Amino acid sequence: KMASTYESFNLRTTPEKFYIEPCDDGSEDVLAIDRVSTEMTLTVRRDIPASAENRTVCGLMGTIRLVAGMYLVVITKKKKVGDLLGHAVWKALDFEILSYKKTILHLTDNQMQDNKTFLSMINNVLHTDGFYFATDYDLTHTLQRLANTSPEFQEMSLLERADQRFVWNGHLLREFIAQPEVCLHEFITMKSSCINGKVFEWSIISRRSCFRAGVRYYVRGIDSEGHAANYVETEQIVQYSCAKASFVQTRGSIPFYWSQRPNLKYKPKPQISKTVNHLDGFQRHFDSQVILYGRQVILNLINQKGSEKPLELTFDKMVTSLGNGLIKYIAFDFHKECSRMRWHRLQILVDMVAEMQDEFGYFLVDADGKVLLNQDGTFRSNCMDCLDRTNVIQSLLARRSLQSQLRKMGVLHMGQQIEEQADFEKMYKNAWADNADACAKQYAGTGALKTDFTRTGKRTHLGLLMDGWNSMIRYYKNNFCDGFRQDSIDLFLGNYAVDESDWNTPLRDPKDWKFLTLPIIMVVAFSMCIICLLMAGKTKLLSALPCKVRRGPRLWPMFCSGEQPAWSRRRSRTECVCVESS
Template sequence: MAALFRDINYHVSTSHYAFTSPSSPSAPTLIIDRPTGDVRLNDGTSLGGKRVSSIAGILGMIKLRLDKYIIVITKAQPMGRLKGHMVYKIIATEFLPLRERPLHDQDEDMYLALLKRLIKSGPMYFSYSFDITNTFQRQSKSDPSTPMWKRADDRFFWNKFIQSDLIDFRTSGARHQHGQQPGADPYILPVIFGMLEIVQTRIKSTPLTMVLITRRSRHRAGTRYFSRGIDEQGHVANFNETEQIIILNDSMSGLGGFAGGGGMQNGKVGGSGGKEVQIMSYVQTRGSVPVYWAEVNTLHYTPRLQIRGVETAVSAARAHFDEQIKLYGDNYLVNLVNQKGREKRVKEAYEQMIKMLVSSPTEGTQQDQVSDEKFRIVEPDGRRSEMDQLHYVYFDFHNETKGLQWHRAQLLLDQLHDALERQQYFRGVDMPADLDGRLEVRNSQTSVVRTNCMDCLDRTNVVQSMLARWALNRQLTDLGVLSRGETFTSDNDFEILFRKLWADNADVVSKSYSGTGALKTDFTRTGQRTKAGALQDLNNSISRYAKNNFADGPRQDAFDLFLGTYLPSTSSNLVFADRRPILVQSIPYVLAFAVFLVSVGTLSRRPPNSLVWPIRIFILAWVLVAAWCFNFIYSNGMLYVNWPKLNPRPWATEGVNEALGKVRKDKVVGSFVGAHERGLSTARFLNAEEGKKRIE
């Protein structure tokens, strides 16, 4: 297998960009012609260029409205070694335009700004010699001689769409170079989006490496209220796979050593002190409830919940769970939504879906003084079909942990105890004589716990950290590091590290979806629910409200652009223009002006002999204007949500048009608002469909 190039120089000329590896002078040069973007390989030295720069890798290529750009990684931060393979985090990138003098227009500039903001804020990781898109268990079944981009898990190959030009060239060639082009393999760099931390530590004097990786799926990726439920292909929103890894007798971790220096085989440092290198991993998943549902922003704190008929989503849910069962085996579906209030409809829809999927479902409920329905279990009666590997477990998390009684979440682990015992975990032993780094598999994980709440964030994080704690105690006991009945809480330093890793994971997953850190992380970090933590949760909740209503539209547009679910059109123009009626656009400004005048009139010092009543009337008049403006905005909130503009949501289009119809009937302003539709044209759904076909 050709290893990925760690050192790449790119040469700039008026006719092309040339990419070479100084450490591999005999390797072919990758040429990308300007301005066409045609890709080819050139044997021998690179063609001349005016400027030479060093980069860490090629993130991909993307075509926007007027030009195509090569996105290169200019700075990467080492995060640590996994079995001797260095893992990096992307810190900085650069966009290389194919035109000598790029044309500027408003949409093109906005596209670039969205992409740059996403890449800068999104935690993305890669390795030149280790496949971080796959769990250790999946890696043990793959062929290490296959190029890394082919082995990569399609769900977590985050930059696959923007690598499609290089992948197409590799698999099919170009006009003047037909057939497969294996010389392009070292340039195709898979990247994951999520969380990755590698820490060297010890427990009870036993040194080990602790690793936590969360991989976010590129399918149906997006923001909290603009990406919910399931799509027709069976992809659910906010799907994340979290792998907790411990490595014993690993002398190859840490940040020491040069990633491309001597004594390495494919980037792997040799030698482990003679002892077997033990790798143990435990995998969990999370994902949105797999039915067609949405929460519609209206500027109210609680969005409006929409659930389409469960029957229409059966084929999509079957496709989703078919993939999950093939990948993970039995799925234990832990549902943590509330059994009362608005969340009840989501709970009932999920349960109805499971009953429709499994054959001969049997139900059981448990209740106590705290909750009318503490648990609800839906199990298949036997194994007549593949879907009978689904096991639904509802836990009334809200009622059971109410009043800061978070220790009662342990009840869920007690309920799952037998399933967790059967589930096992992955255990492999490094084979020093194997230059490809294969593991000898001693044990495999046979099932997975798939956890969800409404957002798959806060409650989910708490439960996942508890499951990870249970699995880690079991692994350390099986290794003999802990004695029977002992837990790692006896080692205070390791306990603090474990809590920090899982709290960091909670914050990263939450920030990428909701825009803020997770709630309830005080419990994850300290093991206790505190009043200070509750105040922090209040702050995060207010921030979420503001971001979800006024900032998530552009974030969703950035996801759609980067992942290829929207393809910029050369014919459309001013996609991001605000097409609401001028009067509707102006009301927030009138409100701000009214608040300003009321503040000035109230706080300004008046001369002693000045008349009071004119000032009071003036202030009262503007208070009434401000109150009317505020009421108008709040009553017609859908007109003021910052919606995604590239792939308009159908329910958003319907809601905005309905709100405009309501405004036209308003006795005060209706005559000033003509027949008008906001710029949420359904014609742009064609671009969304074209993008879906492209990434397929």
């Protein structure tokens, strides 16, 4: 197999073959791809025809079959994010999808249109921000997992030893004989910081699972294997003077069978399935979590009233029914506790779990490479989307762990608080807010909500306005765009595969305009509302005196013109009591 440490390749193209050679004069290995038979073979540089066209690519994503045949997906632009333990980490910025076929004239008009649609779907996924890779380091595993592996594991290729939960181009690699890039769909930030004159590296890596992947509302709950929707493993890493430490948390959809399909309502009512055995999938989910991470503390941040209440009650009941002493359940009504801008009350939850966090600890290796501490438990946080509320709580718990780590490493003096280090605190808050935005864009289509608190430590009125704007964008995308995004993800991950039986069946009748009905209705309704507002005349309401309408013992604020309104006279139990204007 070709080595995996090359940082760029020459893509040499002839009408018959693609030749991929590393931009390294010392290597003779060349991957040859036959554009007719699709066969891949390893050859040497001298076999490349002199007439071959040449271009440089940054990496190989793999291959995928569409209606027109096979396509090669390459990375054409990248930027360096930073170095993790001495290994370069890259972010893929642009891609190209290259057809094996020299022409698509063999397709019918419908097939051409379908092929064009499939290409746009693949491009939609590729250009959803967040593909990262490293050519000589395994980004799919935490520091602790890598430290507890065998020599045989270390000798495997990156693809063979990767945690398959986080390999987003796994379907594209199924026929590859060479070692391409193992790409993760995630968020990575790496910062160099200085406290007390001591320089250290600080990073966040959020790995998004490709199992039960999808978009908000279309993918909720778990599947039969126990994989949760929008599952993300977030690792915070510190490197100082050859010592390194990490703290891992997870997030994921409420792990039983429920749905919340878009129906034009702002907040569709969640539906808990009544036809399946929830406990089987629930147990599979937490069995795997305990094996991977040790003890589990569930932080359920959803509302404990209204439409979210049945989910909270069912979650609590499931944990009780499971009876696993390694799993602890904590319900914290985030919106109720923090209502009326009382965001300081989040400290209640942090204090509540402080003792458990100290018991879990974190992973720590000294400058000599000796493992001093292992993390033996993980917080599994969730709200409805596992985005906004979840990220706020995770950033608070990560800060508490980081403070302990920096003291242990000798960066912070005893008694010093991270919050007192103004420059680092600003960087820390912005990085966690960027993490929230990245996860939210991949799942919900917009930046995260509540990031003003994450960035500044305060909830602001501007932040509320921005949340309102993002909520409107989410509403539109969730109802009118996310079906295409979900199909695109399923195609990219191989949940749906194009085969010959599909070639004669068009994706849709081009004369069928039914799919435009809802957007047209929304546009007309919105236009009518604007017209009504612009053309509304002045009414008595504008000059009315405030009054109160008595219904039983409670006073309800209303308006009248000084006399009992006609509508209230028709209701015998309604009394209008006018008061003077203030």
